[in-house]
Amino acid sequence: MSDRDGRLAQLRELLPGAEVDGLVVSAPGNIFYLSGFRGSSGALLVTDQQCMLFSDFRYRLQAKEQAPDFEFVEVPRRLLAAVGEAAAAAGVSRLGYNPSHLSCELRDQLSEGAGSVPLAPAGALVEEMRATKSEEEVGLISAAAALADRALAHMAKMLRAGATEREVALEGEFYMRREGAEAASFDVIVASGPRSALPHAETTDRELATGDSVVIDIGARFSGYCSDITRTFAVGSAPPEMGEVYKVVYQAQRAAAAGVQAGVICGDVDGIARKIIEDAGYSDSFGHGLGHGVGIDVHEAPRLGKGEKKELAPGNVVTVEPGIYLEGTGGVRLEDLLVVFQNGSETITGSPMPSELPVV
Amino acid sequence: MSDRDGRLAQLRELLPGAEVDGLVVSAPGNIFYLSGFRGSSGALLVTDQQCMLFSDFRYRLQAKEQAPDFEFVEVPRRLLAAVGEAAAAAGVSRLGYNPSHLSCELRDQLSEGAGSVPLAPAGALVEEMRATKSEEEVGLISAAAALADRALAHMAKMLRAGATEREVALEGEFYMRREGAEAASFDVIVASGPRSALPHAETTDRELATGDSVVIDIGARFSGYCSDITRTFAVGSAPPEMGEVYKVVYQAQRAAAAGVQAGVICGDVDGIARKIIEDAGYSDSFGHGLGHGVGIDVHEAPRLGKGEKKELAPGNVVTVEPGIYLEGTGGVRLEDLLVVFQNGSETITGSPMPSELPVV
Numbered sequence: 214m215s216d217r218d219g220r221l222a223q224l225r226e227l228l229p230g231a232e233v234d235g236l237v238v239s240a241p242g243n244i245f246y247l248s249g250f251r252g253s254s255g256a257l258l259v260t261d262q263q264c265m266l267f268s269d270f271r272y273r274l275q276a277k278e279q280a281p282d283f284e285f286v287e288v289p290r291r292l293l294a295a296v297g298e299a300a301a302a303a304g305v306s307r308l309g310y311n312p313s314h315l316s317c318e319l320r321d322q323l324s325e326g327a328g329s330v331p332l333a334p335a336g337a338l339v340e341e342m343r344a345t346k347s348e349e350e351v352g353l354i355s356a357a358a359a360l361a362d363r364a365l366a367h368m369a370k371m372l373r374a375g376a377t378e379r380e381v382a383l384e385g386e387f388y389m390r391r392e393g394a395e396a397a398s399f400d401v402i403v404a405s406g407p408r409s410a411l412p413h414a415e416t417t418d419r420e421l422a423t424g425d426s427v428v429i430d431i432g433a434r435f436s437g438y439c440s441d442i443t444r445t446f447a448v449g450s451a452p453p454e455m456g457e458v459y460k461v462v463y464q465a466q467r468a469a470a471a472g473v474q475a476g477v478i479c480g481d482v483d484g485i486a487r488k489i490i491e492d493a494g495y496s497d498s499f500g501h502g503l504g505h506g507v508g509i510d511v512h513e514a515p516r517l518g519k520g521e522k523k524e525l526a527p528g529n530v531v532t533v534e535p536g537i538y539l540e541g542t543g544g545v546r547l548e549d550l551l552v553v554f555q556n557g558s559e560t561i562t563g564s565p566m567p568s569e570l571p572v573v
Numbered sequence: 574m575s576d577r578d579g580r581l582a583q584l585r586e587l588l589p590g591a592e593v594d595g596l597v598v599s600a601p602g603n604i605f606y607l608s609g610f611r612g613s614s615g616a617l618l619v620t621d622q623q624c625m626l627f628s629d630f631r632y633r634l635q636a637k638e639q640a641p642d643f644e645f646v647e648v649p650r651r652l653l654a655a656v657g658e659a660a661a662a663a664g665v666s667r668l669g670y671n672p673s674h675l676s677c678e679l680r681d682q683l684s685e686g687a688g689s690v691p692l693a694p695a696g697a698l699v700e701e702m703r704a705t706k707s708e709e710e711v712g713l714i715s716a717a718a719a720l721a722d723r724a725l726a727h728m729a730k731m732l733r734a735g736a737t738e739r740e741v742a743l744e745g746e747f748y749m750r751r752e753g754a755e756a757a758s759f760d761v762i763v764a765s766g767p768r769s770a771l772p773h774a775e776t777t778d779r780e781l782a783t784g785d786s787v788v789i790d791i792g793a794r795f796s797g798y799c800s801d802i803t804r805t806f807a808v809g810s811a812p813p814e815m816g817e818v819y820k821v822v823y824q825a826q827r828a829a830a831a832g833v834q835a836g837v838i839c840g841d842v843d844g845i846a847r848k849i850i851e852d853a854g855y856s857d858s859f860g861h862g863l864g865h866g867v868g869i870d871v872h873e874a875p876r877l878g879k880g881e882k883k884e885l886a887p888g889n890v891v892t893v894e895p896g897i898y899l900e901g902t903g904g905v906r907l908e909d910l911l912v913v914f915q916n917g918s919e920t921i922t923g924s925p926m927p928s929e930l931p932v933v
Binding site for chain 1: 629633751
């Protein structure tokens with residue numbers, strides 16, 4: 214993939230600013246982004262001159278197939294010690310790593326291998342690169358979103374009294390996978406009735422009942438990239454309170470989505486939705502952030518939450534997903550996925566979002 | 574679950590030996606084991622008097638449902654700092670953590686919260702407890718194994734020239750999930766022809782061809798517990814070399830499985846299989862360890878690999894999975910799951926393992 218050459222060059226340009234001349238890359242998503250390697254165990258070492266992929270015997274052939282531009286180093290055990298030794302052998306004078314992706318134990322291992330080469334926390338260099346998507350990446354995310362859109366339409370038809378949450382969730386996931394998704398990008402959520410008040414509900418064998426609100430949160434992974442979408446429905450009839458709650462969430466979602474464009478502070482986008490929800494009297498019922506970046510990981514930079522100071526940038530792909538959750542009664546969440554442009558945004562998810570709680 | 578009370582008491586007895594009077598538990602599998610909580614984000618603090626579960630708004634209701642014995646503490650951000658503060662407030666004098674489950678960043682956060690309370694790496698206390706399964710746990714693993722057995726039989730019927738790896742893998746997973754598995758315990762592997770020489774192959778759209786060897790590696794997760802099994806087949810006809818390779822792997826698997834009992838050194842069980850494979854002239858073709866523990870995680874303690882010094886103990890549940898991989902030609906792996914007893918073992922997986930390469 215041509216993108217990958219550019220990424221390595223871009224990362225090398227960032228090293229001096231982080232005051233390192235070598236970088237250990239240990240998070241699987243970052244390894245895939247830079248090298249193409251998708252094994253479950255591995256690490257990269259990037260210096261000005263070298264790029265090496267360390268993994269074990271199990272991935273010997275796969276590494277050569279997926280990451281042909283990287284020198285493959287097979288390591289039987291203590292992978293990070295081998296990375297440290299290689300950095301020392303390559304003459305690295307200060308070896309960077311991301312402290313949020315390296316366990317204390319692995320940092321110690323790296324340090325032992327590196328010997329006299331000092332280690333330096335180098336922030337989230339690769340994560341920051343990943344926050345800006347290329348056109349090709351937006352294309353893959355859009356393909357993943359299209360799969361989830363179709364699955365969602367398929368699932369909406371299954372919503373009737375007596376169907377179980379689990380049946381609906383399974384059908385949705387199977388649909389996406391048959392159509393080419395590598396996986397669901399997270400466990401599909403079908404949360405019905407009082408359970409819809411759990412923002413990250415586990416799907417159960419609960420049978421849907423007339424008058425339930427049902428939150429469906431689903432995403433596909435396609436060619437290594439994720440999507441994420443949420444819609445809320447009512448089964449048979451809409452309970453009056455949930456109808457009102459839906460309208461508030463809808464307004465919050467639309468207003469916040471309209472506020473997405475490059476240069477806007479992430480926390481301010483959250484604030485648009487939060488104010489609408491608070492003004493409607495639900496201050497205590499929207500406890501999570503408005504949204505998050507989506508790409509190789511389903512949760513990545515940037516975060517759209519209260520107090521987040523970063524500015525949105527062109528090429529960011531973010532969810533906008535306000536919700537209101539009433540313990541014991543039910544909840545509503547509405548979520549789209551947007552790509553950020555200089556003067557606005559485009560919605561990647563394609564499912565209709567009615568302005569009133571849809572009764573199915 | 575009654576097991577859980579005993580676990581907490583057992584853990585508390587281990588604290589003095591680790592020279593701590595409070596323990597932070599941060600790995601999801603350990604959190605589930607001790608508390609029952611299955612959210613994606615959380616941490617526990619266990620002291621002699623207290624047991625607290627820290628998570629965020631999204632899991633407020635779920636935490637109370639799944640972990641009723643733990644005091645729930647809702648934390649908007651910087652979860653580990655809150656854990657540290659609570660430990661200090663509880664009068665902990667030395668706060669333990671597992672350095673392989675805490676990132677450098679989170680340890681720093683914990684340390685900031687804990688203030689003057691010193692942190693101490695406390696090893697893998699909970700992992701070591703988890704290595705010994707109760708009867709109830711063996712029952713859940715057996716139920717997961719039975720699901721995978723049936724899926725494997727179903728998949729074996731699909732193996733014919735023209736079927737794709739992906740079709741077969743999807744059908745196997747869907748079968749398990751329809752029958753009650755929460756998930757596949759890892760991405761189902763269907764590796765055919767030359768791709769069967771990749772121990773951790775990604776499943777592709779490759780069409781099976783007559784004469785292919787096909788490695789199927791599959792597991793289910795049921796009620797939070799995993800299973801793991803591998804079988805190898807030939808499509809239409811057995812290529813002579815793979816037939817020979819199969820016999821060697823079969824002998825290695827049977828001999829090593831027969832060597833499993835309490836008191837045996839883990840590395841020695843690996844050695845039984847490795848010697849048979851080396852004596853047959855395939856020294857360079859069995860690059861991974863013989864097996865691993867299986868439970869809440871599909872890879873957990875104990876490890877059965879070269880040089881592992883630990884003894885097997887009653888209640889361990891381990892895989893025995895030798896393989897031979899010939900680059901460009903193909904591979905064979907055979908894997909069963911065994912529970913360790915004082916005087917031997919019992920095989921949990923129930924699929925037949927023919928002594929000659931089965932042609933389907």
